[in-house]
Structures are given as structure tokens and as C-alpha cells.
Amino acid sequence: MTQLDQLRAAMKAAGVDALWVSNPANVRALSGFSSGQDGKVLVTGDGATLYTDARYTVQAQEESQVPQVIARPPETYQDAAQKVKGARVGFEAEHLTVAGLEALREHWDAALVPTRGLVEGVRLVKSPQEVQAIREAQAVADRVFGEVRPMIRAGVRELDVALALEMGLRRAGAEVGFDVIVASGPRGAMPHGVASERVIEDGDLVTIDFGARVNGYHSDMTRTVAVGTPSEDLRRVYNAVLEAEEAAVAAVRPGARTGDLDALARGILERHGLAEAFAHSLGHGVGLNIHEGPSLRKGSEDVLEPGMVVTVEPGAYLPGVGGVRLEDLVLVTEDGHEVLSRAPKERL
Numbered sequence: 001m002t003q004l005d006q007l008r009a010a011m012k013a014a015g016v017d018a019l020w021v022s023n024p025a026n027v028r029a030l031s032g033f034s035s036g037q038d039g040k041v042l043v044t045g046d047g048a049t050l051y052t053d054a055r056y057t058v059q060a061q062e063e064s065q066v067p068q069v070i071a072r073p074p075e076t077y078q079d080a081a082q083k084v085k086g087a088r089v090g091f092e093a094e095h096l097t098v099a100g101l102e103a104l105r106e107h108w109d110a111a112l113v114p115t116r117g118l119v120e121g122v123r124l125v126k127s128p129q130e131v132q133a134i135r136e137a138q139a140v141a142d143r144v145f146g147e148v149r150p151m152i153r154a155g156v157r158e159l160d161v162a163l164a165l166e167m168g169l170r171r172a173g174a175e176v177g178f179d180v181i182v183a184s185g186p187r188g189a190m191p192h193g194v195a196s197e198r199v200i201e202d203g204d205l206v207t208i209d210f211g212a213r214v215n216g217y218h219s220d221m222t223r224t225v226a227v228g229t230p231s232e233d234l235r236r237v238y239n240a241v242l243e244a245e246e247a248a249v250a251a252v253r254p255g256a257r258t259g260d261l262d263a264l265a266r267g268i269l270e271r272h273g274l275a276e277a278f279a280h281s282l283g284h285g286v287g288l289n290i291h292e293g294p295s296l297r298k299g300s301e302d303v304l305e306p307g308m309v310v311t312v313e314p315g316a317y318l319p320g321v322g323g324v325r326l327e328d329l330v331l332v333t334e335d336g337h338e339v340l341s342r343a344p345k346e347r348l
């Protein structure tokens, strides 16, 4: 079944005849058009159309796997109006702006129905081509991490580590997937501590979380590295997070409930007295977005299937002291999993 066929089955279950797709990643997923932020897709029972404007005429012809209409609003809505006359048309409640909804109401003789997660649902399981792009993104990130690792030492600014990672990714032909996190010393207590001007000191743990993007697909990996000899306390925290991370990765397999994986890691950290210090979910799916389904969060009932690509990234954050996070990118396979991130983890 193609993604469009799967989507039509989901549309039917949601009670809509057509879907107006405005989430940029969903536009890209359905059409292949890489400037999804400047496009929309209309999916009907027997077709799909990409709407974008004349800046993208050539690009849309080259990339789009569905027929294109080059127009700007209001012509966009007028063209689509003929295709949706009298239909129940879903729109993406989490992405269409209020102004966008008003424009659809003004131009269409159709019942507009809010929907959630229809295209996201068909994006959960990656095709072999999607897995390949993620694999390549992670391979670039692993290589660049290996090149940059020697410069992570006392006297170097976090920003310079981030810059070296970014340059390495760009030189390798990849994009920078998201703002590079380099959180050293006490800044390690910030899970999203993007690189600052702080100068790394002897005895610091330094958390580095970064990813590449290849053909629109992301990688995601975190390593916490030691500079000099961190305190006994920090090493204890590091080893607790390592134990939680390795146990959760080992439990990744088809049929596993993501809430159970989160509970497994959380339980280990709790036994080390770090339950309160684990301030976020265990992980998330990765693809055209850095954060997508399935969610490996507390209580989640999502179930892993072969072809899903997820992160496993427990952490412990101690305000005023520092923090640790270890993250691997993991492909769910028919009989278990494959860890895509290969950069070595330190043993402290």
C-alpha cells in the first residue's frame, strides 16, 4: 500500500472525503516537494495536487510526485474549490492558522472538519528509502563527532565546539538538523542548553546533542564526555544514565509499548535516586521532523513496529551541579533493533 493509499484509509476512518494538508513536513512526505513550508497538498479520493507558487515552478516539476498547480491565494483556493465542492474536507487542526481556515471557509462550498495526526500516522513507519536517508545522516554525524571530539577540552568555548560540528556537517554535504546543544559544567543541567560562550573547564562533563539532515531526514544523537576527571558524584550520575540508556535500547523491539520503555529507564534512574532529575521523555520518533511519533513518554500506549526510527535518550539534570544525557538513534527491525548511532560512549 502506498502512503497515499494508507492516508485515504485513515481519511475514511476520520469521515472525510478530502484532506487539505498544510503541515510542511506532511506536504513534503506526500509530494516529495522539499519546500513544504511554501506548499499545500489537497488529497481527494482519486487524486492529490501540490499547490505552490511561481518561485518553485522548476523545483516542483523536478521534485513533486503528484501533479502541481502553480498559483498563489486566492487562485489556490479557487482551483481547489472545484475539487472539494460539496465534500467533507479535513484540515490539519494543529497546523492550519485561523486566517487559513477563514480563507477556506470563504472560498469553498464544503464542510470543513478538523483532523489530527492523519498524515503523521502514515509517517510513523519509514520506507527503506527513508531509513537510508536517516542512516546516512547519522553516519555523517558519527564521523563529524569523531573529528571534533579531540577539541572538547578545557579552555575551549562551547560555541566553538558547536561551530566545528556545524562546519563538519556542512562540509560533508549535510544540513545542520537543529541548534547544536553543547552544555558544559553546570549548564549541563539544561536539557536544551544550546552552545554558549562558556569556556569548558577541567573536571566538566559536557553534553553534546546534535544531528544532521540528509534529503530532509534527520539524525539525532547525544554524548556526554568528560574533560579531565569529573567528581565521583558526576561519574555516579553518568553511570546511572548509561545503565538506563543501555537497558532501554536493549528492550527496543516490535510490540514493545513505548510507555513501558520510558518506565524501564525511569525505574533504573529512580533506583539511583535520580527520578526527579529525569525531566523529559525517554525519546521520540525521528524523520522529516526531529520530533515526531511514536512518543517514548510516560504512559504512552504507542507500540513499536518494524521500520520505526526512535531515539532513546534518558538524562539526569542537577541544577547548580551539571547533567548527563546519552542518546542513541535506533531502528526497529523485524526481530529487534539496530542502533544507527555508532559514536562510542565514554566509560567513566
Ligand SMILES: CSCC[C@H](N)C(=O)N1CCC[C@H]1C(=O)N[C@@H](C)C(=O)O
Binding pocket: 178, 179, 191, 192, 209, 220, 221, 222, 280, 281, 282, 283, 284, 290, 291, 313, 327
Ligand atoms: C531541539 S531538538 C532536540 C533534540 C534532542 N535530542 C531531544 O529530543 N531532546 C533533548 C532533551 C530532551 C529531548 C526532547 O526535546 N524531548 C521532547 C520530545 C520531550 O518533550 O521530552
